Amino acid sequence: MSKIVLGYDDGRSAASALEFAMKIAKAEECELVVAHVLEWSPYSFLTPEELEERHKRRKEEIERAQTALMGPVREVLDKSGIPYRCEIKYGHISETLLEIVKDEGASQIVIGRTGHTPFSARVFGSVAGSLAQVAPVPVTIVP
Amino acid sequence: MKQFLKATGLSVPLMAAAAMPAMAQGIDQTVNDIFAGSTGWFVSLIFSNFPGTSFPWIVAWLVVAATIFTIYFGLIQFRAFPHSIALVKGDYSDPNDAGEVSHFQALATALSGTVGLGNIAGVAVAVGIGGPGATFWMILAGLMGMASKFTECTLGVKYRNEYPDGTVSGGPMYYLTKGFEERGIPMGKFLAVMFSIFCILGALGGGNMFQSNQAHAQISNVVGDYPGWITGIVFAGIVFAVIVGGLKSIARVTEKVVPIMGVLYVVTALLILLINFDQIGWAFGQIFEGAFTGLGVAGGFVGALIQGFKRAAFSNEAGVGSAAIAHSAVRTKEPITEGFVSLLEPFIDTVVICTMTALVIIITGQLVSDPETGLYVLNEAGTAIQTVDGNSGVALTSAAFSASFSGFQYILALAVILFAFSTMISWSYYGLKAWTFLFGEGKTKELIFKVIFCLFVIIGAAANLGPVIDFSDAAIFAMAVVNIIGLYFLMPVVKRELESYMARLKSGEIKKFN
Numbered sequence A: 001m002s003k004i005v006l007g008y009d010d011g012r013s014a015a016s017a018l019e020f021a022m023k024i025a026k027a028e029e030c031e032l033v034v035a036h037v038l039e040w041s042p043y044s045f046l047t048p049e050e051l052e053e054r055h056k057r058r059k060e061e062i063e064r065a066q067t068a069l070m071g072p073v074r075e076v077l078d079k080s081g082i083p084y085r086c087e088i089k090y091g092h093i094s095e096t097l098l099e100i101v102k103d104e105g106a107s108q109i110v111i112g113r114t115g116h117t118p119f120s121a122r123v124f125g126s127v128a129g130s131l132a133q134v135a136p137v138p139v140t141i142v143p
Numbered sequence B: 001m002k003q004f005l006k007a008t009g010l011s012v013p014l015m016a017a018a019a020m021p022a023m024a025q026g027i028d029q030t031v032n033d034i035f036a037g038s039t040g041w042f043v044s045l046i047f048s049n050f051p052g053t054s055f056p057w058i059v060a061w062l063v064v065a066a067t068i069f070t071i072y073f074g075l076i077q078f079r080a081f082p083h084s085i086a087l088v089k090g091d092y093s094d095p096n097d098a099g100e101v102s103h104f105q106a107l108a109t110a111l112s113g114t115v116g117l118g119n120i121a122g123v124a125v126a127v128g129i130g131g132p133g134a135t136f137w138m139i140l141a142g143l144m145g146m147a148s149k150f151t152e153c154t155l156g157v158k159y160r161n162e163y164p165d166g167t168v169s170g171g172p173m174y175y176l177t178k179g180f181e182e183r184g185i186p187m188g189k190f191l192a193v194m195f196s197i198f199c200i201l202g203a204l205g206g207g208n209m210f211q212s213n214q215a216h217a218q219i220s221n222v223v224g225d226y227p228g229w230i231t232g233i234v235f236a237g238i239v240f241a242v243i244v245g246g247l248k249s250i251a252r253v254t255e256k257v258v259p260i261m262g263v264l265y266v267v268t269a270l271l272i273l274l275i276n277f278d279q280i281g282w283a284f285g286q287i288f289e290g291a292f293t294g295l296g297v298a299g300g301f302v303g304a305l306i307q308g309f310k311r312a313a314f315s316n317e318a319g320v321g322s323a324a325i326a327h328s329a330v331r332t333k334e335p336i337t338e339g340f341v342s343l344l345e346p347f348i349d350t351v352v353i354c355t356m357t358a359l360v361i362i363i364t365g366q367l368v369s370d371p372e373t374g375l376y377v378l379n380e381a382g383t384a385i386q387t388v389d390g391n392s393g394v395a396l397t398s399a400a401f402s403a404s405f406s407g408f409q410y411i412l413a414l415a416v417i418l419f420a421f422s423t424m425i426s427w428s429y430y431g432l433k434a435w436t437f438l439f440g441e442g443k444t445k446e447l448i449f450k451v452i453f454c455l456f457v458i459i460g461a462a463a464n465l466g467p468v469i470d471f472s473d474a475a476i477f478a479m480a481v482v483n484i485i486g487l488y489f490l491m492p493v494v495k496r497e498l499e500s501y502m503a504r505l506k507s508g509e510i511k512k513f514n
Helices: A014-028 A048-080 A093-104 A118-124 A127-134 B012-018 B022-046 B057-072 B081-089 B103-114 B117-130 B133-158 B172-182 B188-223 B228-243 B248-275 B277-296 B300-316 B322-327 B335-342 B344-363 B394-404 B408-439 B443-462 B466-507
Strands: A003-007 A031-039 A084-091 A108-112 A139-142
Touching: A003 A014, A003 A093, A014 A031, A014 A048, A014 A108, A014 A139, A031 A048, A031 A093, A048 A084, A048 B103, A048 B322, A048 B408, A084 A093, A093 A108, A093 A127, A108 A127, A127 A139, B022 B466, B057 B133, B057 B300, B057 B466, B081 B103, B081 B335, B081 B344, B103 B248, B103 B322, B103 B335, B103 B344, B103 B408, B117 B133, B117 B300, B117 B344, B117 B394, B117 B408, B133 B172, B133 B277, B133 B300, B133 B322, B133 B335, B133 B344, B133 B466, B172 B188, B172 B322, B172 B408, B172 B466, B188 B228, B188 B408, B188 B443, B188 B466, B228 B248, B228 B408, B228 B443, B248 B277, B248 B344, B248 B394, B248 B408, B277 B300, B277 B344, B300 B344, B322 B335, B322 B408, B335 B344, B335 B466, B344 B394, B394 B408, B408 B443
Parallel strands: A003 A031, A003 A108, A031 A084, A108 A139
Antiparallel strands: none
């Protein structure tokens, strides 16, 4: 069974991206991998206090992503009967999504447009933009 | 470490603070008298010289320990150096652990607590008194210190406390207690309490008052003289916002700017060396010749050796135990990996940054030598080498850098202020850990320490509390006395960890991920 990776976050296009991914998954009988990436760099700088609390914070962040973000997604997908898995990872967002695609052997990626202003996208780059540039599989960007 | 400078002759900026009008003089005088009277014996005990020399026994204590660890662990600092780099790069980090504290982050945080005024001004004092030869001994002692760091940071992670909520506490007070207990050695608890007391005093003094005092001296150098309490209140306000208010953004900005400043400093130094590349051979010649002959400096080659050893020992804090507190937060299955990473600290702090300062001072010709004999000319008092403009300490470094890049003194002043701030943040944490070890954890207890810490920022900037600062210097080195005793007893534990890890690394049980 081929797989679709859905890059899911709390952006305003996330819901339509989910809907769109479900439609394809149903039509093509694919498994859906719902992935949420928490932005993280091992080279950022932390204060001693942040070092101490890091493990605790990480647990809390994952916990919150599991319940608040993935909870409603699971509910919808359970009802739909589409086979699916949820992945929560830390890292650079587009790089990590690409790794998931590679590890899963997925055939396509669906992501929501995050709604950056043109300015910030130009300065920092957007996840959708960089994915579209380098992904080895087709990318669908849902507005 | 930045606080010993005063004792080594960098008292000029402190004098500036003393010149402040008489308003606080009365109180200052009283505090000074009380302090000097009751703690003077302690200060002279810690900083006393070997009979008939000007070689403080505490320096020997640190250097001998570093040598013993170097031999005991079979030149670990050289054997494990490539592996340490690989660890910092994240080659051995499990991608599934992303989001936890990385080796790089622990190293960067610990470094921002040690890199500071000592690297800039302290080296100038050492080279100014001990001549270029001091650089050789400084590098040697820095290389040895890597083994001390390795030992203490491994133990820091191994014997840390992990709490149910996922936070951790570690450092010498924990390995002294738990490690001694495990090995059935008495007195562990006593040593841990002693260490904690010295750590709190050191945090308030060298890690705080001295820093705000020096930052104020730097600011008034640039903008002109004004009352120190103004700087004190501003600094205390910022420190308060970070450590009490949890305003992480300020800390994060400093933690980002400090490494940039460090890199900028090294790059500028490299540029100056590049511009004068034809002199580099000569400079190293001076360093080697001076190391064994002294080239006319006060005290001859022994004088050079003492200055170099002092600078290295006091700059990288190897053996003091402070870094073990910062490193123990790393999430790793192998405590020894943190030891490997931490041994890079004295290398970066002393072997790279301190050496850069020394080379720039030598190469820009700040030290006056007699063209006929090739020996250095001493100043009138005969205590230090005559410099081109009569500068010493931070002013000497500033002059050396500005000789090639005009306006560098402003960048240097900014660097000193930021280094001072990041050192305060680091030491507020070290002090807090010692405080909670003694009095237990709890919001109110922690708040009490943090408020005391902020008050000392103001006191440090406002007054010239010489004896108080002397005392806190002594307290920091007293930490090393207690800590190194502990390290001697616990080093077999580290050896076991090392052998087991090396065997598994060789057999491929410990995998490379990237």
